[in-house]
Amino acid sequence: MTNKAQLSKAQVSRESFGRMIWKRTLGGVGVKLALTWVGILVIAAVFAPFLANSMPLIMSKDGEVSMPVLRYLDTEDAAVLAAFVTLIGLWLLPMHLKLRSWLMWIVGVTAAVAVLASLMLKPPQLIIYDDFRTAAYTEVDWRLMPPIPYAPTDYLRDQRALPLQAPSIQHWLGTEENGGDVLSRMIHASRIALSIGIVATSIAMVIGVIIGGFMGYFSGLVDMIGMRLVEVFESIPTLFLLLTFVAFFGRSLYMMMIIIGVTSWSGYARYIRAEFLKLRKQDYVQAAVASGLPLRSILFRHMLPNGVAPLLVAMSFGVAAAILAEATLSFLGLGLVDAPSWGQMLNQAVKSATFNWWMAVFPGGAIFMTVFAYTLIGEAFRDAIDPTLARATGVN
Amino acid sequence: MSDLLLDVRDLHTYLRTGEETIKAVDGISYQIKRGETFCLVGESGSGKSISALSVMRLLPAAIASHPAGEIVFQQENLLTLPDAALRRIRGSRIAMIFQEPMTSLNPVLSIGAQIMEALQLHNPGLSTAEAEERTIKALEQVQLPNARRRVRDFPHQLSGGQRQRVMIAMALACEPELLIADEPTTALDVTVQAEILRLMRELQESTGMSLLFITHDFGVVAEMAHQVGVMQQGKLVEKGVTEQVLRQPQHAYTQQLLAAVPENLARQAGRIRGDNPSLTLPISKEGTSTSADSALSLARGDQAGVSPLIEVKNLKVWFPIKKGLFRHTVDHVKAVDDVSFELPKGGIVALVGESGCGKTTLGRAILQLEQPTSGSVKMRGTELVGLSAKALQPWRGRMQIAFQDPQSSLNPRLLVETTLTEPMKVHDIGNNAEERLELAGDALERVQLKRDFLWRYPHEFSGGQRQRIGLARALVLNPAFIVCDEITSALDVSVQAEILQLLLAIRAERDLTLLFVTHNIGVVEYLSDWTMVMYQGKIVERGPTAQVCGDPQDAYTQKLLAGVPRLDKVA
Numbered sequence: 029m030t031n032k033a034q035l036s037k038a039q040v041s042r043e044s045f046g047r048m049i050w051k052r053t054l055g056g057v058g059v060k061l062a063l064t065w066v067g068i069l070v071i072a073a074v075f076a077p078f079l080a081n082s083m084p085l086i087m088s089k090d091g092e093v094s095m096p097v098l099r100y101l102d103t104e105d106a107a108v109l110a111a112f113v114t115l116i117g118l119w120l121l122p123m124h125l126k127l128r129s130w131l132m133w134i135v136g137v138t139a140a141v142a143v144l145a146s147l148m149l150k151p152p153q154l155i156i157y158d159d160f161r162t163a164a165y166t167e168v169d170w171r172l173m174p175p176i177p178y179a180p181t182d183y184l185r186d187q188r189a190l191p192l193q194a195p196s197i198q199h200w201l202g203t204e205e206n207g208g209d210v211l212s213r214m215i216h217a218s219r220i221a222l223s224i225g226i227v228a229t230s231i232a233m234v235i236g237v238i239i240g241g242f243m244g245y246f247s248g249l250v251d252m253i254g255m256r257l258v259e260v261f262e263s264i265p266t267l268f269l270l271l272t273f274v275a276f277f278g279r280s281l282y283m284m285m286i287i288i289g290v291t292s293w294s295g296y297a298r299y300i301r302a303e304f305l306k307l308r309k310q311d312y313v314q315a316a317v318a319s320g321l322p323l324r325s326i327l328f329r330h331m332l333p334n335g336v337a338p339l340l341v342a343m344s345f346g347v348a349a350a351i352l353a354e355a356t357l358s359f360l361g362l363g364l365v366d367a368p369s370w371g372q373m374l375n376q377a378v379k380s381a382t383f384n385w386w387m388a389v390f391p392g393g394a395i396f397m398t399v400f401a402y403t404l405i406g407e408a409f410r411d412a413i414d415p416t417l418a419r420a421t422g423v424n
Numbered sequence: 425m426s427d428l429l430l431d432v433r434d435l436h437t438y439l440r441t442g443e444e445t446i447k448a449v450d451g452i453s454y455q456i457k458r459g460e461t462f463c464l465v466g467e468s469g470s471g472k473s474i475s476a477l478s479v480m481r482l483l484p485a486a487i488a489s490h491p492a493g494e495i496v497f498q499q500e501n502l503l504t505l506p507d508a509a510l511r512r513i514r515g516s517r518i519a520m521i522f523q524e525p526m527t528s529l530n531p532v533l534s535i536g537a538q539i540m541e542a543l544q545l546h547n548p549g550l551s552t553a554e555a556e557e558r559t560i561k562a563l564e565q566v567q568l569p570n571a572r573r574r575v576r577d578f579p580h581q582l583s584g585g586q587r588q589r590v591m592i593a594m595a596l597a598c599e600p601e602l603l604i605a606d607e608p609t610t611a612l613d614v615t616v617q618a619e620i621l622r623l624m625r626e627l628q629e630s631t632g633m634s635l636l637f638i639t640h641d642f643g644v645v646a647e648m649a650h651q652v653g654v655m656q657q658g659k660l661v662e663k664g665v666t667e668q669v670l671r672q673p674q675h676a677y678t679q680q681l682l683a684a685v686p687e688n689l690a691r692q693a694g695r696i697r698g699d700n701p702s703l704t705l706p707i708s709k710e711g712t713s714t715s716a717d718s719a720l721s722l723a724r725g726d727q728a729g730v731s732p733l734i735e736v737k738n739l740k741v742w743f744p745i746k747k748g749l750f751r752h753t754v755d756h757v758k759a760v761d762d763v764s765f766e767l768p769k770g771g772i773v774a775l776v777g778e779s780g781c782g783k784t785t786l787g788r789a790i791l792q793l794e795q796p797t798s799g800s801v802k803m804r805g806t807e808l809v810g811l812s813a814k815a816l817q818p819w820r821g822r823m824q825i826a827f828q829d830p831q832s833s834l835n836p837r838l839l840v841e842t843t844l845t846e847p848m849k850v851h852d853i854g855n856n857a858e859e860r861l862e863l864a865g866d867a868l869e870r871v872q873l874k875r876d877f878l879w880r881y882p883h884e885f886s887g888g889q890r891q892r893i894g895l896a897r898a899l900v901l902n903p904a905f906i907v908c909d910e911i912t913s914a915l916d917v918s919v920q921a922e923i924l925q926l927l928l929a930i931r932a933e934r935d936l937t938l939l940f941v942t943h944n945i946g947v948v949e950y951l952s953d954w955t956m957v958m959y960q961g962k963i964v965e966r967g968p969t970a971q972v973c974g975d976p977q978d979a980y981t982q983k984l985l986a987g988v989p990r991l992d993k994v995a
Contacts, residue, residue, distance in 0.1 A: 318791050319847035
């Protein structure tokens with residue numbers, strides 16, 4: 029009987045730990061604003077095709093209901109949607125899974141959906157946006173358009189819209205030099221900004237934590253070899269490597285992610301190494317060794333959570349740096365060809381003969397806000413994860 | 425009352441932290457006469473240091489306030505004195521020395537420059553040459569060897585004891601009338617402490633200054649004080665002539681504190697050195713003969729005894745000193761240098777020595793936490809040195825360690841429950857999570873903690889509670905052997921007494937073998953059956969505790985034991 033009571037208490041305690049951290053992270057006003065901004069970005073990135081597109085979301089013509097937008101969804105859209113739905117599902121469903129199974133679920137579902145989508149979805153290679161403004165799509169019983177009825181690459185040739193229009197009722201954030209809608213392009217670009225930041229930093233983190241962890245824990249020869257490796261990678265200029273790869277292998281977002289990730293792990297490795305060198309001598313780590321705990325547990329359970337604080341801050345800067353790297357590349361005109369990105373939009377703002385403030389302010393502001401938001405979140409998380417800083421409120 | 429130097433009347437010191445106000449000092453009164461030593465003694469948090477800092481008005485005004493009371497130093501109330509007037513008194517008429525000699529000197533100035541600065545500040549007419557001469561004199565006064573040459577030394581070139589001497593020289597350079605010493609010897613080794621205490625007594629005699637001495641150690645009180653005040657939670661619960669307070673304590677708290685001093689614990693248990701050697705080997709059911717035999721084997725360092733639990737033979741742990749471009753080894757630090765001994769089953773063996781003698785390294789080398797350079801460590805006849813991590817795994821559960829520092833001995837990110845159950849899971853103790861939880865709860869109860877402490881984080885506990893949890897972590901694996909590495913030296917004396925009694929009880933019921941690493945001779949006398957004295961990586965003396973402590977043969981052991989401040993040495 030008492031045993032039962034204790035077990036249920038264990039569940040409560042385990043479950044509430046994550047919530048406690050979450051609650052404490054959310055403590056400040058700044059971090060709430062930052063999370064709101066990132067939340068807006070996530071929504072924009074996931075639902076970009078539904079938020080800004082030239083085709084109707086749903087329409088009824090001659091009694092036949094169809095969803096044109098679905099026909100034009102590609103594998104990437106489907107995968108992003110699947111990941112998002114899984115994440116929300118795991119969040120809401122009353123399942124108490126560990127972080128590892130969370131990640132497994134998300135990666136698994138996303139991969140499965142991506143494979144299925146690539147087999148089943150056959151979006152048309154060429155999209156003629158003018159078609160959507162012909163009778164086939166306009167003279168219908170009823171239809172629902174996206175909130176921003178312009179696709180990012182819809183240059184409105186049929187409407188002979190003037191390019192480089194200042195913000196108006198029709199185009200909320202104005203139009204760019206080809207006549208594309210700036211807001212629509214920014215919404216679609218948020219996907220690149222978010223994904224390159226998170227994926228590149230994750231790659232760098234994983235490599236950095238593993239190499240740095242081994243360096244710090246084993247020290248000696250391992251440390252010496254590791255540090256030389258760090259130095260080699262630190263001497264590689266990321267931007268020029270990216271330029272070289274773009275020149276040889278063409279432009280690809282995934283390649284960019286991998287290159288940024290593979291070249292920027294050295295900072296994380298250094299942080300983790302320094303922390304581990306310090307933690308290795310801590311009594312509780314020695315006690316873990318003396319208890320014969322497996323290396324995995326010593327490294328990742330007893331040492332990593334205690335050494336992760338500087339990493340979290342570095343990570344938030346890393347995300348920001350990756351976003352900036354992509355923006356820089358696009359700004360230099362070496363980004364993705366057709367897909368819009370914030371940096372490329374800034375590039376357009378500079379290149380045109382007149383200064384078009386809306387072309388500089390909105391993408392530039394978005395980059396600034398995103399970088400700023402990640403920094404705020406990183407700092408709040410660092411404070412929250414430290415139980416010694418726990419405020420008097422609600423800790424046990 | 426012209427010989428009254430300092431009169432503290434009804435002093436209150438409140439500290440604000442956030443919305444809370446802590447009554448750190450709550451109405452204490454005492455007087456110090458010229459040439460007298462007044463000791464404030466109490467446990468951590470009793471307000472003894474705060475009351476001393478109040479005298480110097482060194483507490484930050486933003487958080488500290490004195491709602492009542494006055495501190496009269498020669499007709500002047502220090503609490504209401506303007507800052508300029510106070511500065512003339514600070515340093516020149518009242519000086520202070522602190523606990524931590526490592527941090528109380530400025531590392532970028534030579535010691536001479538630091539003393540000279542103080543001198544010239546308080547004697548504006550002094551020329552540099554005169555100041556230097558007086559500095560050298562001050563250093564000679566504190567018996568720093570080669571004072572004339574060492575004036576230009578920097579703090580890092582001095583040992584802890586030498587730094588504390590420099591601190592005293594700096595405090596005494598201006599010939600103050602009152603010296604406040606805040607635990608000046610707590611961070612020092614016993615033999616160094618003895619020298620510093622002797623020095624302070626001599627200086628007091630020659631200069632006639634008064635001493636306000638703050639300590640937690642009743643042995644030091646006995647050696648130093650004329651008058652003593654016992655503090656508890658900001659109040660002075662008892663004060664009087666030292667001999668009277670120590671011999672016939674009136675207040676319940678003083679009695680309790682004195683009873684907890686290891687010396688007195690030992691006296692109660694009837695196992696003080698020299699009383700009766702046979703009493704010093706109280707060994708459980710298995711029979712006294714076994715332990716007597718193994719005691720002999722330990723004393724001789726040979727293998728004649730009955731199968732020992734741990735055999736250490738020619739153990740060396742050398743740390744290389746690397747220098748130069750290619751980091752070649754130029755020399756070794758011989759932390760443990762050719763040590764051999766056996767630990768009999770069910771015995772408590774104390775390993776005594778000063779800081780840096782290699783006792784901690786030896787303890788860790790036995791557990792294979794430190795890679796021995798050479799030699800052998802056998803447990804139940806199995807060689808442990810050189811075993812792979814995998815082969816060592818089953819032995820890990822049988823030997824455990826408990827640590828000194830309650831701050832770092834528990835993983836701050838893990839629940840106590842995880843800390844306790846994870847090793848059990850690795851060693852297949854308990855069939856399922858529920859059973860392990862039950863066992864972890866039992867372990868907590870065994871160390872006299874509540875079962876529901878399982879669901880808390882380490883930072884929610886006091887130092888003594890954490891040490892208990894650390895013990896529980898060692899106990900959950902049902903080890904045969906535990907290395908206790910100074911587990912009580914960071915604790916208050918009453919908490920220490922509880923932990924020591926707990927250890928004895930657990931040993932009696934589980935037939936545990938303990939290697940108790942410590943520098944505290946009182947603890948050794950109370951707890952251990954056998955004692956090994958370590959000096960510069962070697963074991964210089966070993967034998968039954970009564971024999972080693974009562975009739976030390978080695979010169980170092982004799983010096984060590986002579987340095988221990990004892991209650992019976994009332995000044």
